[in-house]
Structure formats: structure tokens, C-alpha cells
Amino acid sequence: MIIRALFFTGLSLLLSSCVQPPVFKGEDYALVKSNYPVVTLNGVDIEKSYRLDLKAGKNSLVVVYNTYQYDYFCTFSWIAKAGTAYEITDQENRYPLTLYHWYRKNSLWTRKLSPMDPLECLRKPR
């Protein structure tokens, strides 16, 4: 009985959580969602942010990956395309953070395409 109740609860949660399409600020904007705070945008220090609307074109971000021993300041530089969503996340790859092209396949799942390493990750002790 308990197993059945848990199963149907989980199924209900599953079906009610469909993937929403990204919302862009305008026609010439891209969207960046980051799991870790963005502290610098195009060379200018900004307030910590996890979601940014970027003008399409060449952009650079510095994102901080915090650990208990060190903080890693990772610099990404790429040409952002209008109407495109990007995601920065940690995935135990070669560098602490990786930038992906976030793509909504349908309402059930998304894809992370074209992984891009940062130009550098500066390590600073905490």
C-alpha cells in the first residue's frame, strides 16, 4: 500500500512538471542560467547573479565555483547567439565549470549541447 501511494505521488509530480521554454528579454538577446554566481560581465564587476540576459555577440563572464578549500574564478568567452539559452554548471569535467547550449527538446526533457571549457580558472584560497 505504501509503495503504491509513493509511486502515484511521484508519478503525479512527474507529469505536472513540464519543461518551460526560455523567455528572452528581446529579439537580440540570449539567456544565461548559471548554477554558480556570475561576478563579472564583459570586464565589469556586477552583483552576484544566476541568470543574465546578454546582448547577442561576443560576451565574457567570470563565474565563481566555491569549495571549502578554494574559490575558482572561471572565465568564459564566446559569441552568444540571439534567441539561445546557455547553462553554466559543474559536471566533474576537466574544469570546475562548463558552459552548455541549453536546448528544450520538448516538454519532457532538455539537452545540453556543445560543451565549452572556460578560458581559464583562477584558483584562490578561501
Add this chain to the structure above:
Amino acid sequence: MKPTSLIFFLLTMLPALLFSTGVTAREDNPALEIPGVDETDIRNSALAFVNTTTAPGLEGATLNVDNNERNSDQWRSSLGFSAEITLPNHIYNAYWGLAMVGGSLVDNLRFTGANGQPIHINLRRDIISLRGSLGLSFPLNEHFKLRPVITIATSDMLTKGTATGLLDDNGIPTVITGENRAQILSTTGTIDAIYWYWYDDYRLELSAHYNLAYTDSFSETEPILDTHAWSQTGQLKSRISGPTSLTLSGRPWRWQAYANHTNFITQKNSALGYTALFEIGGGIEWEINIKPLDWFGWQSIGISAGIITSRNVEGFNVGLTAR
């Protein structure tokens, strides 16, 4: 000959066989007496099966134990997912997981009864379990993290058995069948220590895992399975992966090789015929990078195959993987 490792499975079934068929109680029939065995041994064998099937961190497996007293086949498999959730303004992340686990054990036991007659027991256990985990992930640096996790699993176990060679009141060998069911609730505390390192396109991962589990079993049909116990499990895992020249839809395939050791620390060898397993294998995985419902990510899916070995046990693991 004093039955040793077989005694526990026999005793697990005997009470059920007696209760379900109305055979006279053990104390009236010397043929059913087995010296040197107590109810603790009976419980240990049942709970060992639960632990070796549903404990967190165990991969799927098909095992065979074959010695002078026992020939048993056991398999386990699971389908689940897990993910870390980044918590803004915190260094640590949250961790969650869900899994459905299934397993089965078929045990053929041979021993000598109190009157010197041969006795054969054929025992089958089936279990299905739903498991949920919540924890935290503490990254110490870019290569190492510690992860304490609490897991709760609810299981349903069905046991059926047949005993031949037991003597009735007239000393004539007879066949007895029995069945019992138990519901099990397990609470497991786990510590994971995970290290990874990249050299060029090659990745090495080393991890250690420790489980401390409290298992509570409830049974209306078998009082001996209305019980509880603590158990400990330790695992050491190693994995290396590298690039291949293969791609599919622009995403690469990687090869992998692994070696794992699992030690069921508090389990007696007599319960299932083994207390530790060593597995070595390899496979290939596709860097699919999808996120179902945008909740959790599957970085790669693939196929793997491995062989499992230990004293008195051999086995294999072939299946799909998703990380």
C-alpha cells in the same frame, strides 16, 4: 554431519512450512530438530538477502554460490536517478535520488537430518523495493567531495519453499511446502567520498562508500521475520574512462573500465554463502547530456559488462548504465 551454512535457510523456511501445513510442532518430531541453530540465524539470512539486494550503491548483479551444501542463484537490478541541486549562497549542494530495486534468490540446500536422512530444501525469495535518498554534497576542492546521505527504502519480500525428506509422525519421508511474506523498512546512513582527476581526455575516479543500515521487518505470516537488525556495508570503487573516435549526433562515445570491491561487513558467511564481492568490467558510454523534466541530468548512457568473483561465488553484471 552437522549442517552449517545451510541451516539458516532451512530454519527460515521450516517455521513457515510447519505453520502453513499443520504439521506437528518441531518439538514432537526429532527429525525436524537441527542442533546448534537459533532464531537469530534465521533472521540473519532473510535480512542479509534484503541488504545485499537493496543497499544503496549496489550495482545490478547475477550471482551463483555453489559448494557442497548449497547451490543458489541470486540476482538484483535497479532503475533510478539522482542529482545534485545547487543551493545559492551556499558552498554545499543538496543531493536527492529515487530508485526502484528488484531481486530474487533461489536456494537449493542439501543436508542430513537428525535421523541421518537426506533433506532437500528448495527456497525462493523475491523482493521489490522503493528507495529514496536525501543528502548534502560538500566539495572540498575541484577534485574531491564528501556526501552524507540518508536513504529510506520500503520493500515487500515473498518467500516460498519446499522441503523433501522431512519425516512425519510415522517416520515416513514427506514433502512440505510453505509461503510467507514480510514488509521491510530500511533506514540507511551513507558517507560517500569521491575523488576524480583528468589527464588530457582521460578521467580517473576513485570513491569509497560506507553504509550503516537499520532494517525493520514486519510479517503477519512468519513471526520470526517480525524483527529488526543493524548492518554495515563498505565499498571501494575505481573507474577510468577515455575518448574514442566514435560520435553519434555530434556527441562522443567514451570507453570505460572499472573495478569495485563490496564488503558486507556485518554479514555472516553462513547467511548467503559470501560476505564480499569483487567486480571488474568495462563498457562504452554516449555523452548524451539530457535533463528529463530539467530536474536531473543524465550525462551519459551506455552499456557495460563485468565479472564478479569471491570465495564460493561467481557472477556477472551486464546492463545499461546511466550517469
